[in-house]
């Protein structure tokens with residue numbers, strides 16, 4: 468899936484950009500909003516590392532010993548389930564103040580959210596409840612692989628991850644997104660004509676254009692290509708469909724068609740296979756080292772349950788290191804799709820105004836620091852995206 472989450476504001480100093488529709492106050496506000504978002508993100512990562520380290524190196528073993536003494540928890544599998552729930556629920560509780568600030572308070576301070584506190588809390592509980600249920604099944608599956616396959620478990624796990632990403636790729640638009648948003652087929656004759664022209668010969672059926680009701684909770688605009696095979700479709704936020712001109716919508720639709728034409732979802736799944744193989748291998752080596760140092764030997768068939776927070780910590784650190792690589796590839800894909808949008812529509816002015824509008828709506832940073840872009844941004848800065856229109 469490739470989501471158009473946010474596009475930074477254009478640079479007011481740059482004469483090639485339409486600076487007249489951005490006041491200094493708006494620019495300063497966007498800067499401040501993004502500074503705080505970045506701070507929340509960094510604080511969240513720091514908190515994750517501190518919490519998981521504490522769990523892994525201090526608390527996990529005593530908790531496991533205590534669980535072993537409880538009736539009904541004699542099997543590894545039962546203890547793993549309880550350990551998972553304890554670790555995950557305690558983690559959510561430790562992170563709750565930060566989640567509340569970044570997900571609700573900050574969004575209201577900058578007039579980005581339309582949700583009441585109750586609506587936000589319901590959604591937070593729903594999302595975390597689903598994460599716990601899904602994570603519990605995944606954790607059980609992973610440990611069963613370790614217990615049954617021994618030292619080669621990481622190969623089986625990488626294969627399992629690959630299959631799961633294909634299944635999830637198919638189910639996301641039809642099963643997962645509708646749990647959170649109302650999604651319906653787009654009924655708009657004029658847009659349908661434009662879309663069918665643009666998707667001609669690309670293998671993307673125009674049956675697959677959907678409207679996602681986002682306006683209940685946010686003012687932000689968003690569009691995405693989602694799904695695999697028969698579930699492949701373009702989903703556009705109602706915030707985007709209502710606030711943008713038909714030409715601007717056409718350009719954004721063409722951008723999503725660009726993701727389809729360049730097979731970006733397939734490429735993301737394939738590189739995911741490489742990353743997950745490397746990640747699971749690293750987990751295996753670290754587990755062998757950690758369990759070996761705690762109890763002198765490693766018995767895969769009886770791998771203890773106290774290793775769960777340690778395993779999660781290794782995965783978290785690994786994904787932090789891998790993220791800049793994934794973001795770099797994503798930004799490259801965005802340039803490919805932007806180029807496709809420009810060449811297939813020829814609507815340069817609509818392209819410029821669409822991205823300027825997106826940037827304003829989403830209050831994105833005009834000049835993010837290059838290091839910030841390198842580390843955290845999955846989309847190129849808006850100034851780069853606008854400048855592309857002059858080169859293509």
Ligand SMILES: [Zn+2]
Pocket residue numbers: 469470471722726801804
């Ligand atoms: Zn995109």
